[in-house]
Amino acid sequence: MPIILISGANRGIGLELARQFSGDGWTVIGTARDVAAATELAALPQTSVLPLEATDPDAIAALAKTLAGQPIDVIIANAGIAINLAAKPVEVTRADFLKVVRTNTFAPLALVAALKPNLLAGQRKVALAMSSLMSSIEANNWATQYTYRASKTGLNAVFTALTQDWKPLGIACGLIRPGMVATEMTNFNGIPVETSVAGLKKVVENLTMADAGRIIGYDGADVPW
């Protein structure tokens, strides 16, 4: 069965992804900042939990070392944060901006780049990052969330660049959109996480090189850039 690595797998969408893929027989490597607290994740079948603070280059290097020689079919860089979504332009601080961009835009790139040898050793060779409808410039007609939106638009740009660079290697990169899911991040407003993840799982399972560079929603539809 295929092997999938999911970052930020200890709660929310990440945990549900781990649950549904492992439930279907996949081998799951779930990462969490605090391994000891990731008890739900650890209890899943054929699932291992590894520590990762996604914004720490040393932690990423350590993860890559631990996983050296281990083929991975699919990576979903899922970990993300939102800070002070209601901030006006002048209220967006340099520190908050950097923190959000570090986690949402560049940590996913660093993760898949560090695990490139694992992807190359895998069968499916799929590297995905969790984007959002908020990444869409076209669909942005109610503003707010300056930094969160920009961080996800930046993520789209980064994975678009990666798609172009890794295509010759046979690695399919792409972006997925979970939809508005009822999790802690959304104050539990939105669709049930099971529904979103069931859709995302289908997207991941059917993904081929022809889909590289797309941003695909849980409903299978492309999100406008």
Add this chain to the structure above:
Amino acid sequence: MSTVLITGANRGIGLEFARQYANAGWHVIAASRTPLAPKDFAQLGYDVTEMRYDALDDASAAMLANRLKGRPIDVVILNAGIGSGDDVPAEELTSAHWEKVMLTNTYAPLHLAGLLEPNLRLGDKKVLVAISSLAASMTLYQVPRQYAYRASKAALNQMIRSLSVDWKDWGCICLPLRPGRVKTRMSDLQGDLTPEQSVTGMRQVIENATPEQSGIHWGYDGQVVAW
């Protein structure tokens, strides 16, 4: 008389904006980290105010906004930016590199736009311009690597789009503009356009911009740049 503020006005596209607006009889506020060369300053004529502005330094942005308090500004051109620099594969990208690019090209323009909102509100034209790039386009750009640069310009477009939505109610027109491939230091003097051609085109876009065009990425040639 109309007033324009230009960041990164000491060279390249910024300097050309200053030159053309000054020639057209505008009052120019030239904000840059490095002072204008004496010969450039002399060429701009008497109605130019030079101010220090370093995109990587919030204190300098605050000082700039403070000195301009109460002054109407018709057009703000957020032009200061940096290129892709050491262009490396994904595995070699460092936080030192991307932080500088994202802070300069994405955070600083939003921050300064926020600080100058009162000045734009006082101005007649109410146009906010951010110099973007084809590199921001997910669908059109095909140059390898440049991860941080591409992210910074795509994210900038999103910031400007958000501003266009939030500031619509007071009539502010927010435009990400693509200068085209201009022969400047940033492009190692490679390109199809002189700064003069590019800026002439962009000024025309700015001059004719309507509220319906706000929040859309326009090229120097008046064409929409796909996201």
